[in-house]
Amino acid sequence: EAGVAQSPRYKIIEKRQSVAFWCNPISGHATLYWYQQILGQGPKLLIQFQNNGVVDDSQLPKDRFSAERLKGVDSTLKIQPAKLEDSAVYLCASSLEGIPTYEQYFGPGTRLTVT
């Protein structure tokens, strides 16, 4: 079974530039999450999708961050414009829908450095 795919793995940009991350969840997983992990901290949820719809985006800085999940499969997270404090690893995860579940499956993450 293929895991959660993310690209790119690394990205370096200057502040005020834009950047986009892509995620392909495990086939059949209706729920998709984006987490931000700052160095030395645990991952923090940014946004959660269920199929095409947003379930929770309460911690997403909406003035600069946006995310979409077209056709309920792949997802893109965008930052525009980037700030120095956005330097972090951005993790995508997915899980099954319809039953109580205990597992989220995480991708390898995209490491963003803003200079």
Added chain:
Amino acid sequence: DAKTTQPPSMDCAEGRAANLPCNHSTISGNEYVYWYRQIHSQGPQYIIHGLKNNETNEMASLIITEDRKSSTLILPHATLRDTAVYYCIVRVALSGSARQLTFGSGTQLTVLP
């Protein structure tokens, strides 16, 4: 969700059992204890979960005290590949729209050769 307390770091000799503690004194009756780990440069990985009873799978064992205020994750024969940050998370079952996980800072386990 109940708050958890974990030591920031621990060492363990290769081949010995690694015992990682977690305190969750405010846990509610319907909250589970989940353990994930994150190896360097990888995403977190599910290990095990439990509600009341002790649990064991191919990766680890989870011991939950009778009052459920603390738990211990046991890696019976630690290897160098078990070096990772281990997260203890307490929350209700992931169902419906309430599936997000709230991670703390975890315990950095270093397995020494």
